[in-house]
Amino acid sequence: MSAFGSLLPPPLDERRGIPLYYRKTEEEVRQDVYERYDELVARQTALHLADAVHGGYPLQPLADYLTRWLPSGPRLAVADVGCSVGRLVGDVALAHPDWDCYGLDFSYQMLRQGRDYWTAGKSVSANLLRFGYPLESFTGHELPNLHFALADAAALPFPDGSLDLLVNTFLIDRLPDPRRAFAEWWRTVKPGGRVVMVSPLNFLKKEQWEQYHPPIKILDQLLRQGWQLLDLTDPLDLEEPMDRRGNVVRWRTLALVLQR
Template identity: 30%
Template sequence: MFRLDHILKENLIASYVVEEGIPCFSPKSEIETAYDKYESIENNIDFYTWLVYGHRPERNVYARVNDLLHEYLKSDGSSIILDVGCGVGRTIYDIAEKYRETHFIGFDYSLNMLQRSKQILIEGGKLLVDLSSSGFQDFDLKCKKLNNVHLVQGSVNELPFKPNSFDVLVNTFLIDRVENVRSAIEQMALVLKPGGLFVLASPLNFQTRENWKYGQTETLVELIKSQGIEIVKSEGGIPHKEVLDARGNFKMWQTLIIWGRKSNPL
């Protein structure tokens, strides 16, 4: 039987807080939450929920990532998967229902995002999303009751998990939003088991001058390789359309997907 404390660092097992059923390891202050755009339900989370669940163009980045996960899980359906920066649970939504013996850990810094994931992935029923601020009709989403999904709040730069805990680690639309890219890659590689699958998807739209050095695919690949990840393949230029409003305004991201395996120790 899966238990979260089996993969937590021992010094953290008795020290975290729980907010609405979600273990929190790097809780934000009220001021931090108020000024973080990713925590705004009305201005960000509602629209983002529709964007990834309601607006579903064929063969987008999430579909490509799910192809990779399906290919892995066909041969090992009893894995533990960590989705770092899971947001509202889009990657987990499509695949967790099919692979009931696999446990999915949705990890994010935003507690409000995780609470939305909880509604969608764990609580079941229907979710009505208010899209009036973007000019769209309200969106009705069928939610699931998945007992193999577990949600955890924390920082990617301080992952609360033991080394070598996960068979698969996925991060989509995350790495260009973190403050310390090197630290994030180091942490993710550390908690992945030897032989485990590493998947990264990002438009590499970095937020700081310092991090833009990783805007070159080769530089990011070298960083990942330096942490013991053997690159299987990288695919660049994958289009990912982000609709902005009912008038049809949009952004088109040229997205990169990198996947590889963590090397076994000598």
């Protein structure tokens, strides 16, 4: 493997240090709630980075599942597609300083927060005072082996067969056509490489429920594509804290590990 970050080609554009591999239309910017509501970015920051506030990482079972299925070897290439503020891929990059790691998302505001915390070494904060949480700042890292970029999950900027591991969590039920993402997984993952997918399958449209529920419909598509199933865990239960009182949203996720 060559230098860190070398899998990314020159971007179409750049926005305050975030390379852009997709030019969002004005309508797409308007529809992106993370562009409009700072509270949602603050919530993701508090959920994924404010361990001290929660007494630990609230989604630790998710992190543990990913750790259990990480491939082994030196200088691997890893991408988290739909990375939010980069918690999962940041932990991987921190634990494996020789791995080449990438965090991709469709929301610039999430990527900027992730970049500031994980690669720029800045302090970030999450203002959730109205939910009872204290106003605190979290000092980040300066990881040279982690790069963030804005991209479409259905048109990834990576070369064919370049990734040892592709991670996606809470993603496929938010995509207009998950099949296009499945095709990109097959294109970009090396033979012998892995995909770790975790999703609550909380689809937004009636047509998606018809096409992808129950989960055997998703698994059937992936196996027909040629993937080998290494693990299926259903459900992988996760709890997302909502306030200081201890109210939570319980996510009943499907977790899959696939090998090319």
